[in-house]
Amino acid sequence: MNLAHILEPHDADSIALISRGRETTYGELRSQIDRLRGGLASIGVTAGDRVALLCSNSRHFVITYFAAVGLGAVAVPLNPLSPAPALEKEIASVGAKVVVVEKVSTATWSNVDRSLLPTVEIVLSTDGENAPEGACSIDELLDADAVGIVDVSNEATAVLIFTSGTAGLPRAAMLTHGNVLTNIAQSKATGVLTSDDLIWSVLPLFHIFGLNVVMATGLGVGATVMLVQRFDPHSAADSIKTRRATVVPGAPAMWAAFTHFDELPADSFTTVRVALSGASKLPVTVFAAMRDRFGVEIAEGYGLTETSATVTTSLGAPIRPGSVGRAFDGVEIRLVSGDHDALVGDVGEIWVRGANVFPGYFNDPIATAAVLTEDGWLKTGDMGMADDDGYMFIVDRAKDLIIVSGFNVYPAEVEEVLATHPEVAEVGVLGVPHPHTGEAVKAFVVLTPGSDVDEETLIEHSLDRLARYKCPSKIMFVDELPRNPTGKLVRRRLDDALSVS
CATH class of the missing domain: 3.30.300.30 (ANL, C-terminal domain)
Structure with a gap:
């Protein structure tokens, strides 16, 4: 089993990605990934090696991500706009062997102190003419002979994602192939997303929401994923309407921005069939404003990096404003108050167990032990309550977060x-x-x-x-x-x- 297999079943002529105005079919995407996988193998990338991605929402991110995990290597998506000291700390902590630098990070990378990164052997640039000093062009690797997907165990790490998580300072959460595939399957099982959808997303791919809920799940169902670089409400609404987007995921701040922009016409979102919100609590006032002004009801969900993204969803069920929905099939939730489980309607700390729950933080057993019980429960630190129908409501979040x-x-x-x-x-x-x-x-x-x-x-x-x-x-x-x-x-x-x- 390997996460990269999710791209294989889909029609070669169907559009997989739209990025910077360029359309890429599933056939083209698979071919590019296979060749880059061969290129990475030719420079010595093997199973378990960490490949850091300093890429924005782009085709290069998607290709490199699936090429790396397809080899059994570990993808490490990083914020491409982070300053040099933050990148130095993160790359050093995971011992990355390869760093992929997109144009947006070229200037920052030039300020990185390479002496602090002894494990980095290869720097690949997507910006041919303006590549950082000493970097190789990723285009050269795209000309390599194709290499097939390497099967790995479900327990093999696929991704390291930095998160402040439930344990304090930023740590690299390990997500296995089994974790990610489980969460994709759980989303697909709602039956809401289909191969006919065009998913519009400005959510960054280095964030768990953009990476797994949007990009991986979208490609997993064979939909078209439109990757957007920047957000402003006017151009976003115009893009959604022009492209006839059917699925729009976003954080509450995005939805709030739409409601605050008085010039948007009422028919801005007529093609939108599914609107999603996550990453933080959606104000009920924003839900009501989007519904009353644009006819859009936003389905809210709840999750964490440590759960490979989502734990609960409002998809496939009646939406209850203020609720993050019900648990996915296969996900157990406890609300713990002191030394006992909270009663229905009472507040408790949210504990989660399931195949989507991560095995721990990279090289940090102390932080891992602080959030995972011996019998597999993840203590999220978030406070919530549930009603008689199992709908979850987030009351508060992890202390100090x-x-x-x-x-x-x-x-x-x-x-x-x-x-x-x-x-x-x-x-x-x-x-x-x-x-x-x-x-x-x-x-x-x-x-x-x-x-x-x-x-x-x-x-x-x-x-x-x-x-x-x-x-x-x-x-x-x-x-x-x-x-x-x-x-x-x-x-x-x-x-x-x-x-x-």
């Missing part, structure tokens, strides 16, 4: 970066409501004596070291941070901290 436009941000990571500034003595971070992104990052900083660094300087300091969505949008300077008797920061009381006068 900030979700910005659907992306997980843990305060500890932002605090670590701000603390590297020489004029910062202490720092605490929390999430605050934001009308467009759901939440934003707010930092509370205690300066070293005699310092007078300003807010803009510290934000720029963060931008050099973190992805933009993780950076604080507001910094408050305070005299001291609230701590408990043992000295631990009490984040819920940060807003009560006294500002510097």
Whole structure:
């Protein structure tokens, strides 16, 4: 078994991808993947090797992803817009052998300190004329002789995806071929998505939602997946209408943006048969606005990177506003309150068990043990409740987790970066409501004596070291941070901290 087999059954002449205006049929896609698989094999890529992808939503991402996993290697999708220090840390932690650099990451890659990445043997560039120094052209590998798919066990790792997860700082979650194939099969079993669908998606492929729920599941059913680079509500609605998209997945921030754009006509989404929302809680007001103004009812789901994406879905069942739907077949859910399971209607921590649940974090048994029980339950840290019909409602989320436009941000990571500034003595971070992104990052900083660094300087300091969505949008300077008797920061009381006068 191998995840790459999902592309094989589909009509060779059907359109698999639309990317940057270019259509690629399933026959062309399979041929390109087979040849790149041969090219990767020719440069020494074998089963278990990690292949890091610094690619945007593009054909090159899809081809390289399936070529790597088809060899039994491990794909490692990374945010192509991450700054060099973040890439250095992530690539080093997984011991990547190959790094694929797309044009969007070429400048950043030139600032990466290669001495910190001793395992990286090969850099492949998709940008022929402007390839980074020392990089090889991926086009040369696409001319190689085709190599078939290597069968692997269901337990073999297919993907490493960085997530703040349920255990704190970003870690690489291991998803096996069996994990991903199970979740694809669960989505297909709803019977909602078909080979006739055109799936429009701006969701990034380095995120579990875009990677598995959209790209892999879409190709798994033989649909056409349209990969979109950037989002603004006007061009997005125009693209959806012009291309006659039938399935539109997105994070709540995207749906909110549509409702806030007064110039969109009421018939903007007449071709849309299925609208999906995930990554964070969809406000009921946004659901109602999309339904009342455009006639679109959004099906909400719930999942995590550690569950290969989705746990519950509203597909194939009546939608209940505010609910993330019911568990997929084959997925068990417990709501745990203290040392017992919560009663129906009561709140508990969401625990999940099933073949879609990951085996753990890469090279991190301590973090793995913190979230996985001996009998296979994943403790998500998210709080939820269920009604009599099994519909799930997310009440709260993992302690301290900030979700910005659907992306997980843990305060500890932002605090670590701000603390590297020489004029910062202490720092605490929390999430605050934001009308467009759901939440934003707010930092509370205690300066070293005699310092007078300003807010803009510290934000720029963060931008050099973190992805933009993780950076604080507001910094408050305070005299001291609230701590408990043992000295631990009490984040819920940060807003009560006294500002510097």
